[in-house]
Amino acid sequence: xxxxxxxxxxxxxxxxxxxxxxxxxxxxxxxxxxxxxxxxxxxxxxxxxxxxxxxxxxxxxxxxxxxxxxxxxxxxxxxxxxxxxxxxxxxxxxxxxxxxxxxxxxxxxxxxxxxxxxxxxxxxxxxxxxxxxxxxxxxxxxxxxxxxxxxxxxxxxxxxxxxxxxxxxxxxxxxxxxxxxxxxxxxx
Numbered sequence: 001x002x003x004x005x006x007x008x009x010x011x012x013x014x015x016x017x018x019x020x021x022x023x024x025x026x027x028x029x030x031x032x033x034x035x036x037x038x039x040x041x042x043x044x045x046x047x048x049x050x051x052x053x054x055x056x057x058x059x060x061x062x063x064x065x066x067x068x069x070x071x072x073x074x075x076x077x078x079x080x081x082x083x084x085x086x087x088x089x090x091x092x093x094x095x096x097x098x099x100x101x102x103x104x105x106x107x108x109x110x111x112x113x114x115x116x117x118x119x120x121x122x123x124x125x126x127x128x129x130x131x132x133x134x135x136x137x138x139x140x141x142x143x144x145x146x147x148x149x150x151x152x153x154x155x156x157x158x159x160x161x162x163x164x165x166x167x168x169x170x171x172x173x174x175x176x177x178x179x180x181x182x183x184x185x186x187x188x
Contacts, residue, residue: 004028004045006052008151014061014142015127021053021150022119029112032093039099047090048159050115051167054083055158056149064142065126070133075125082118084171089114091168094161 007024009017028046031037062076089111096104130139157163171177 004041006045006049006154008154009147010144010151011140011147012143013136013139014146015130015139017143017146018053018057018061018127019123021049022123024049025053025115025119029108029115032108033105033112035100039104043093043099044159046159047094047161047164048154048157050086050090051158051164052150052153054086055153056146058083059149060145061130061142062126064138065130065134068134068138070129071126079118079122079126081176082114082121084168084176086111086114086118087164087167087171088177091161091164094164 007020009020025046028042028049031042032039032046058080062071062079065071066073066076089107092107093104093111096107098104134142168177
């Protein structure tokens, strides 16, 4: 577990809860770039929040927004793919031994690029439609489900390197991650 406060909401408008997490991601990424910070604690906190947030969105938020026709299937599916890419970049950060190396800084830069892209895209293509197309009551119900799943994931230490490794392997099996970066231009 981590001693960095990740918040423990139990209810609220799901859009606002997701936005709160997005701001936490940005703060944690700043701390990961700060050489005077306890980067090891920060990377574990980031991992825990990233996995808990993504799992809660994929289990409750995306399916509900698809059922309500608030978002297109391909927008939600793209969000799931971006979570997988984020987990893959996160695994690279978690697997590095030291936090004061160029390799660590390069891995953090890649993670930040992917997460910031996802945050921007999700706020534009998923959260705006959720605000416009889904009523307050449903957003509150979704907020409660999102918070419960998020907190359960945090309690289960979902950001452990073993769990992130498992999630990345699962995403590969499901075809959510392409291995273009890892292979030369041969056939698949």
